[in-house]
Amino acid sequence: xxxxxxxxxxxxxxxxxxxxxxxxxxxxxxxxxxxxxxxxxxxxxxxxxxxxxxxxxxxxxxxxxxxxxxxxxxxxxxxxxxxxxxxxxxxxxxxxxxxxxxxxxxxxxxxxxxxxxxxxxxxxxxxxxxxxxxxxxxxxxxxxxxxxxxxxxxxxxxxxxxxxxxxxxxxxxxxxxxxxxxxxxxxxxxxxxxxxxxxxxxxxxxxxxxxxxxxxxxxxxxxxxxxxxxxxxxxxxxxxxxxxxxxxxxxxxxxxxxxxxxxxxxxxxxxxxxxxxxxxxxxxxxxxxxx
Amino acid sequence: xxxxxxxxxxxxxxxxxxxxxxxxxxxxxxxxxxxxxxxxxxxxxxxxxxxxxxxxxxxxxxxxxxxxxxxxxxxxxxxxxxxxxxxxxxxxxxxxxxxxxxxxxxxxxxxxxxxxxxxxxxxxxxxxxxxxxxxxxxxxxxxxxxxxxxxxxxxxxxxxxxxxxxxxxxxxxxxxxxxxxxxxxxxxxxxxxxxxxxxxxxxxxxxxxxxxxxxxxxxxxxxxxxxxxxxxxxxxxxxxxxxxxxxxxxxxxxxxxxxxxxxxxxxxxxxxxxxxxxxxxxxxxxxxxxxxxxxxxxxxxxxxxxxxxxxxxxxxxxxx
Amino acid sequence: xxxxxxxxxxxxxxxxxxxxxxxxxxxxxxxxxxxxxxxxxxxxxxxxxxxxxxxxxxxxxxxxxxxxxxxxxxxxxxxxxxxxxxxxxxxxxxxxxxxxxxxxxxxxxxxxxxxxxxxxxxxxxxxxxxxxxxxxxxxxxxxxxxxxxxxxxxxxxxxxxxxxxxxxxxxxxxxxxxxxxxxxxxxxxxxxxxxxxxxxxxxxxxxxxxxxxxxxxxxxxxxxxxxxxxxxxxxxxxxxxxxxxxxxxxxxx
Numbered sequence: 001x002x003x004x005x006x007x008x009x010x011x012x013x014x015x016x017x018x019x020x021x022x023x024x025x026x027x028x029x030x031x032x033x034x035x036x037x038x039x040x041x042x043x044x045x046x047x048x049x050x051x052x053x054x055x056x057x058x059x060x061x062x063x064x065x066x067x068x069x070x071x072x073x074x075x076x077x078x079x080x081x082x083x084x085x086x087x088x089x090x091x092x093x094x095x096x097x098x099x100x101x102x103x104x105x106x107x108x109x110x111x112x113x114x115x116x117x118x119x120x121x122x123x124x125x126x127x128x129x130x131x132x133x134x135x136x137x138x139x140x141x142x143x144x145x146x147x148x149x150x151x152x153x154x155x156x157x158x159x160x161x162x163x164x165x166x167x168x169x170x171x172x173x174x175x176x177x178x179x180x181x182x183x184x185x186x187x188x189x190x191x192x193x194x195x196x197x198x199x200x201x202x203x204x205x206x207x208x209x210x211x212x213x214x215x216x217x218x219x220x221x222x223x224x225x226x227x228x229x230x231x232x233x234x235x236x237x238x239x240x241x242x243x244x245x246x247x248x249x250x251x252x253x254x255x256x257x258x259x260x261x262x263x264x265x266x267x268x269x270x271x272x273x274x275x276x277x278x279x280x281x282x283x284x285x286x287x288x289x290x291x
Numbered sequence: 292x293x294x295x296x297x298x299x300x301x302x303x304x305x306x307x308x309x310x311x312x313x314x315x316x317x318x319x320x321x322x323x324x325x326x327x328x329x330x331x332x333x334x335x336x337x338x339x340x341x342x343x344x345x346x347x348x349x350x351x352x353x354x355x356x357x358x359x360x361x362x363x364x365x366x367x368x369x370x371x372x373x374x375x376x377x378x379x380x381x382x383x384x385x386x387x388x389x390x391x392x393x394x395x396x397x398x399x400x401x402x403x404x405x406x407x408x409x410x411x412x413x414x415x416x417x418x419x420x421x422x423x424x425x426x427x428x429x430x431x432x433x434x435x436x437x438x439x440x441x442x443x444x445x446x447x448x449x450x451x452x453x454x455x456x457x458x459x460x461x462x463x464x465x466x467x468x469x470x471x472x473x474x475x476x477x478x479x480x481x482x483x484x485x486x487x488x489x490x491x492x493x494x495x496x497x498x499x500x501x502x503x504x505x506x507x508x509x510x511x512x513x514x515x516x517x518x519x520x521x522x523x524x525x526x527x528x529x530x531x532x533x534x535x536x537x538x539x540x541x542x543x544x545x546x547x548x549x550x551x552x553x554x555x556x557x558x559x560x561x562x563x564x565x566x567x568x569x570x571x572x573x574x575x576x577x578x579x580x581x582x583x584x585x586x587x588x589x590x591x592x593x594x595x596x597x598x599x600x601x602x603x604x605x606x607x608x609x610x611x
Numbered sequence: 612x613x614x615x616x617x618x619x620x621x622x623x624x625x626x627x628x629x630x631x632x633x634x635x636x637x638x639x640x641x642x643x644x645x646x647x648x649x650x651x652x653x654x655x656x657x658x659x660x661x662x663x664x665x666x667x668x669x670x671x672x673x674x675x676x677x678x679x680x681x682x683x684x685x686x687x688x689x690x691x692x693x694x695x696x697x698x699x700x701x702x703x704x705x706x707x708x709x710x711x712x713x714x715x716x717x718x719x720x721x722x723x724x725x726x727x728x729x730x731x732x733x734x735x736x737x738x739x740x741x742x743x744x745x746x747x748x749x750x751x752x753x754x755x756x757x758x759x760x761x762x763x764x765x766x767x768x769x770x771x772x773x774x775x776x777x778x779x780x781x782x783x784x785x786x787x788x789x790x791x792x793x794x795x796x797x798x799x800x801x802x803x804x805x806x807x808x809x810x811x812x813x814x815x816x817x818x819x820x821x822x823x824x825x826x827x828x829x830x831x832x833x834x835x836x837x838x839x840x841x842x843x844x845x846x847x848x849x850x851x852x853x854x855x856x857x858x859x860x861x862x863x864x
Contacts, residue, residue: 268414
């Protein structure tokens with residue numbers, strides 16, 4: 001039983017990281033109609049960004065803040081202005097293709113221009129574990145859960161309790177109506193891109209210590225973020241959280257009780273099951289026939 | 292250019308390629324054959340993406356299924372010409388099975404389902420060692436035999452593949468000229484109007500997708516025979532992405548679009564890699580980076596793909 | 612029982628309602644359309660006319676109410692199923708196949724009703740509808756642009772194509788949503804004559820939403836006026852036009 005709780009706990013921590021990436025992904029889809037196939041790379045780049053700042057002498061916390069700023073500029077504002085805005089009028093497919101192009105370009109640029117190797121990354125949390133009621137809990141897991149939890153809490157508060165946040169929700173739910181009602185849709189959408197950039201940097205901070213910084217680290221994260229978002233329900237932000245955590249927990253449980261080889265398949269199987277039997281996602285609402 | 296001129300030019304081009312193969316190096320002929328093989332898959336993908344307006348992220352999976360079916364069957368002694376229809380029908384059926392539940396919901400779910408499908412198929416290929424040989428793959432795949440002669444030479448196999456490609460393309464062309472082609476175009480242009488005019492968009496989308504999958508399966512069978520050793524690597528999801536990009540970059544929905552795109556993704560990197568010019572060799576490392584950027588730029592300036600440039604040009608001239 | 616509606620009801624709309632939360636877009640509309648009849652639907656913007664059409668034609672599901680066509684309950688049927696029963700429509704916004712030629716647009720509009728899926732694969736490229744399409748092109752006077760892509764033509768021409776497409780499969784019932792919108796005034800009369808001609812030659816029933824009063828009054832022997840989701844007045848054009856409540860509904864806005 002103790003094993004099980006440990007697995008669930010650390011699975012929730014890992015899942016929280018997927019959830020952050022999935023959350024940004026879902027927000028982008030809802031508010032801007034963008035399916036960002038480069039989401040994994042949006043996590044990979046800040047990992048290398050932080051390494052870069054640290055190589056220049058900055059401590060981790062400073063590197064993190066600087067990378068957040070840089071990410072908001074490039075992955076938030078830059079991505080929106082340069083790629084999304086010119087393409088959104090051509091429909092979903094050209095935009096998806098462009099994000100695929102971004103994914104490929106960025107991966108190869110890092111690989112060819114910087115390094116094809118895996119680089120270690122310092123953990124923001126102290127190493128080691130402590131015992132609580134007979135279960136071993138790592139500081140890293142606690143730290144991850146706390147940090148992810150705080151971010152999500154702030155984000156939800158922002159979205160639900162502030163005027164801007166509620167405006168963003170209105171835009172996400174019905175962009176045309178929001179425009180007619182006078183919301184500054186462009187600004188709201190920009191905020192979503194900025195939020196996604198920050199979520200990606202946080203995810204990078206939390207995941208890279210374990211998985212190491214490598215040009216293709218985005219593949220697995222991006223895929224899991226995508227699966228998590230769909231599993232939870234693409235039209236619900238809470239769905240991204242549920243999907244991420246569910247994947248994290250089940251991966252651990254299956255990896256331990258069944259076989260480590262099947263760990264990879266968990267997210268995939270969940271995804272396929274949802275697509276086939278409950279396509280709107282676990283928390284999603286069934287969409288009315290599109291006119 | 293009118294249709295007659297286009298046909299003449301095309302025929303001339305085909306003859307040039309056929310003759311050039313006689314004088315090319317072995318490795319070059321291999322590359323040409325590889326391009327033909329991938330073209331079978333990308334022609335099929337163009338049907339799904341360009342003509343039915345769906346996004347498929349799993350073409351490499353069907354390519355792989357065709358390849359593994361061919362590998363296993365041919366090693367068991369089944370003749371290639373029997374393996375071909377089996378691979379095609381198997382992929383067609385799997386395409387229908389995959390598309391049917393996905394399309395019942397909303398049409399962009401087909402993209403998601405194909406992505407998941409590719410990941411699943413790749414995992415199975417890698418793990419089911421007893422059937423697929425796992426990461427060790429299947430080696431010693433024979434070449435097809437025609438009238439008792441095994442096509443083990445590079446040039447004879449190239450001609451066999453080349454002619455097959457032309458036949459496949461001709462079949463697709465014929466299908467697109469029939470009322471089916473018009474239904475596909477209607478469904479891509481305006482699915483709402485199409486539906487109120489009796490076009491069963493689910494049926495036609497499924498058809499386009501399943502036929503596209505069958506084409507990939509056929510290509511996979513030729514691929515297995517060409518490379519004589521297969522392993523899961525080439526059938527990874529990333530190959531599906533490359534194939535998709537090839538179709539889009541060339542010009543989705545244009546018949547010759549896949550040709551342009553496939554040449555870029557197959558021949559260009561090889562050309563860079565094997566070049567004697569130093570800086571071109573260096574470019575090979577950066578080829579993908581440039582390709583990625585080029586895709587972005589293309590989407591912004593020429594979302595219709597390279598072959599849509601002609602339309603832009605005509606439109607500009609018309610407004611003068 | 613409506614004031615002067617036909618008794619051999621080809622299309623029966625019974626108490627259809629469509630609610631979006633608290634908003635009652637269509638609030639209990641009933642009317643009948645007879646075989647070969649042309650009925651006009653007028654009303655100020657936002658009165659629910661297009662929502663009513665969409666509810667009848669399967670684009671959206673009505674909250675309650677029934678729609679019967681030729682004694683068959685067609686409430687909530689999909690556009691595809693309706694097209695198979697000979698029900699067609701045009702849309703408020705242009706909906707043509709922009710990349711196809713005019714001729715191909717027309718053929719596409721009717722080809723799915725010929726034969727089976729497989730027989731269509733093996734049929735001639737024009738699905739045997741070439742002549743029919745050519746006749747329709749002549750009727751709509753589009754001969755000189757027949758081979759051009761529909762998207763390259765003027766708004767008025769595309770509108771004609773849009774309408775011609777709806778009539779290609781010789782539907783028994785057509786709902787036309789603002790056929791005159793954005794059309795040159797000189798073309799409006801031609802359009803009206805075309806509709807009269809098609810009504811005679813094909814024998815279908817039409818329901819026409821339109822704001823152009825002159826057009827409606829000349830075309831439709833029976834007119835329905837909708838205001839705020841309800842039927843305000845119904846009857847011959849002169850009667851409806853003279854109804855003071857109708858005048859107020861238009862002027863009051």
